[in-house]
Amino acid sequence: MKILLLGKNGQVGWELERTLAPLGKVIAMGRKELDLADFAKIRETVRETKPNLIVNAAAYTAVDRAEEEQELAMAINGTAPGILAEEAKRVNAGLIHYSTDYVFDGTKTTPYTEEDEPNPINVYGKTKLAGERAIKQVGVPHLIFRTSWVYGLRGSNFLMTILRLAQEREELRVVDDQVGAPTWSRMIAEATAQILAQGVTQLHPFITNNSGIYHLTASGSTSWHGFAKAILELNPGRSKQLAKVIEPIATSEYPALARRPGYSVLSNAKQNHIFRIRLPEWDYILNMALFSGEIIQ
Secondary structure (H helix, E strand, O other), rough: EEEEOOOOOHHHHHHHHOOOOHHOOEEEEEEOOOOOOHHHHHHHHHHHHHOOOOEOOOHHHHHHHHHHHHHHHHHHHHHHHHHHHHHHHHHEEEEEEEEEEEHHOOOOOOOOOOOOOOOOOHHHHHHHHHHHHHHHHOOOOEEEEEEEOOOOHHHHHHHHHHHHHHHHOOEEEEEOOEOOOEEEHHHHHHHHHHHHHHOHHHHHHHHHOOOOOEEEEEEEEEEEHHHHHHHHHHHOOOHOOOEEEEEOOOOOHHHOOOOOOOOEEEOOHHHHHHHHOOOOOOOOOHHHHHHOOOOOO
């Protein structure tokens, strides 16, 4: 099997390049090799590589900056996935795509299911929803995995920011009225590979028969404050931390360009039932990540 992986340098893409390797030949590309804002290049790349599977882990993920760069965010998150779907259909390939909890408005108090009506409240969420709908409209065999609060052991993300600030400040102030499920990028990549492995001998029928949207996050939930507190408590290098206090604050005390949903926990019941893969509790996974010894600061 030939797999075209896009976004190889991102949180999820970096992990996918390793986890997908046992399934076939992985052709991994980053923005340098393929910028998703270049639609002609997308078409050219897919037609030249003729993959059996396209895995799109590339995205415009700067939530606040998207408010000011709406056209670029829509091009990468909204339009490009539709073009990938068209080209996948042309070469008879399946398509894996990743979306977000931010397609919801956060007004629920129980986990969102795939049947709940999306209602994004920021540009990032609107562009990701547009990408989902573009893929569905093309009708290519596809699996769209919505995930949430993704972090990794390298680059820029909440985990790495908290670890850095904890060595620079004695007191941290973190939002406590937004609730979600922090999810390690490695777990997303490994779950993706495990799902694909179930249909590796007949991949196209497998994806065709299971086409749709699935929620794929860690189990449980917490606030950003709870997440930060757990990071510092579980950090194996906590003896070097200056931070002694993590003050919970309201979203209104932390000004940002983009609105965030107050509650964006996703129900994994559908994915658990169909693919029988259940990610552990978010704090168990966090402990695994911190003690992996692979953090690159």
